Ligand SMILES: Nc1ncnc2c1ncn2[C@@H]1O[C@H](COP(=O)(O)OP(=O)(O)OP(=O)(O)O)[C@@H](O)[C@H]1O
């Protein structure tokens with residue numbers, strides 16, 4: 019179990035982006051997340067792994083308050099972003115989500131043109147001064163989302179007309195177009211072929227220069243390739259959290275070991 | 284034998300056939316139902332179907348054909364001299380039928396003996412007097428030929444009835460015997476029953492379709508008849524609506540444009556009221572309202588849809604009209620002459636359409652996937668931004684479809700405009716003036732005492748046809764749009 023000593027926490031103060039303490043999530047009577055403590059560092063890729071239904075998506079959604087949209091969901095504990103409690107009454111979830119972007123497990127492009135899908139965020143946050151500015155943001159985001167070459171000739175075709183993998187990359191591009199500080203990605207590569215997966219992983223690596231990225235994945239290889247920190251969830255508990263290399267080569271908890279070896283074989 | 288008893292007997296034969304068929308099939312398999320091709324009840328049903336269905340079909344056909352046949356024969360019997368100059372064969376036949384009916388009733392009351400009613404040499408005056416005594420309505424026009432014809436009519440009808448009873452019963456018994464003969468283990472009773480069920484369903488569907496076809500055809504024939512009496516160009520392009528009921532034909536102006544304008548204007552006012560309110564209510568209910576509010580507000584809105592339109596009409600006439608008159612009438616702004624006006628009818632019609640628009644839109648907004656909203660919230664959009672920029676555009680085709688359906692209801696609505704809009708056909712822009720609609724004029728053209736063969740009455744069919752074509756077009760267009768929208772998410 020990851021338990022940072024007090025002295026180490028002080029050292030990490032500048033680099034800790036999100037810090038969660040004693041987080042509980044309930045869906046009605048279901049206790050989906052139990053007592054989770056986690057520090058997510060700035061300019062780092064953190065991977066969440068664990069069997070299906072263990073609460074990875076649920077915890078991810080706590081980090082930008084997307085669980086607010088689910089009536090039955092109830093959250094306890096503290097989650098601090100840059101030292102500020104994001105569940106504080108003063109915090110506007112809308113502003114929070116502009117800072118903490120999200121790519122969903124299932125691709126969900128808007129029924130608008132590819133261009134408008136990307137321009138959506140910049141428009142509502144007023145990030146572009148003029149049309150040329152916006153065009154530039156759109157192009158840059160699509161390039162970073164590794165989809166520019168495929169759509170540059172049909173920017174005004176509907177985004178829903180793309181293939182599943184293309185839609186997912188469109189959603190990634192849409193999320194980074196708003197320039198978030200933290201990007202939460204829920205299985206972003208589950209619908210992608212190896213080439214696109216490689217491109218997205220490259221993007222994640224690139225994003226690490228300036229942002230903090232949290233990625234949920236079922237692929238151990240992917241977690242090992244892209245992340246510096248890994249958290250293993252099991253039945254709503256955070257079983258183990260630490261350096262990716264250490265988790266994969268020398269896990270402390272037997273559950274982690276059996277999960278990793280079971281998957282990798 | 285009364286039809287009711289006949290039906291009961293045939294059903295009883297069918298029921299008996301069911302039991303016997305079932306038993307016989309089981310017996311043929313040595314009492315073990317596993318050796319049967321179908322379940323025992325299928326054999327029973329097979330017998331029952333064969334006993335009941337052909338018998339009932341024969342009965343229905345007989346009941347339809349017999350009156351025609353009898354009327355034709357009796358009508359052929361009437362000599363030309365029995366038909367007065369200012370009358371027609373049809374009117375005389377009505378007289379014959381009435382006399383026959385009178386005699387039937389008199390015999391049933393015991394005031395007239397069967398022999399007397401059938402007596403070929405009976406005196407007209409005597410019969411008439413006895414019928415009058417029996418309280419039957421008899422006109423003075425009962426003459427000797429009519430009396431003879433009426434007597435013949437009675438005889439033919441009663442023998443026809445007896446023959447039918449016998450034929451139906453024989454057919455039913457034959458059918459059940461046939462079914463029983465088939466009730467053997469290897470007989471495929473299930474397939475027969477399946478096919479009969481199919482035939483029943485096809486029959487029900489074709490009745491619905493044929494009725495529609497019949498309605499359309501009757502509209503078409505009468506419309507064609509109208510255009511033979513009145514020029515089509517005058518009807519479609521005439522700017523004046525002034526039917527005259529006194530002088531037959533010629534002097535009437537039957538231009539549809541003022542009526543279409545009234546229909547259009549009132550519908551427009553109604554939609555201006557109903558669309559924003561209905562749509563906003565739908566957005567509130569589907570996006571903002573808590574489940575608790577939603578669970579009682581939605582049914583409440585739907586109750587509004589269940590109010591009969593005549594009640595809305597009363598509301599227009601007695602409440603909204605006087606209210607508007609108080610504000611815009613002579614005491615107020617002075618631009619409204621009477622309570623009945625485009626505004627009155629339009630407002631009330633709009634209120635009627637609110638639940639229609641809101642409940643359709645609500646369903647459509649709910650069909651927009653939650654993932655779409657999540658995507659927008661995840662980018663830091665507010666609730667209203669999400670609704671305005673993602674939910675509504677995604678639901679737009681469906682909402683347009685809902686609005687078109689509402690428009691076609693507004694165009695076809697009658698009671699509210701009859702009571703609320705006034706009766707004057709007018710081409711005017713002032714919404715506080717009385718105007719009238721196509722539907723209201725159909726009512727007034729047919730409820731007068733006009734001759735149904737005159738253009739003033741037949742115009743109702745041409746109006747109805749026009750309305751039908753317009754609403755049909757709108758409905759098809761709306762359904763097309765709604766369907767296109769559905770495909771997006773399926
Ligand atoms: N909206 C919801 N309402 C009720 N229960 C929910 C809801 N969403 C998730 N849960 C429950 O919470 C638990 C965790 O779900 P979650 O989606 O977080 O799992 P996950 O780790 O993301 O799984 P996967 O790898 O399959 O995506 C599950 O038991 C699930 O049934």
Ligand SMILES: [Mg+2]
Nearest residue numbers: 074075123204
């Ligand atoms: Mg998940």
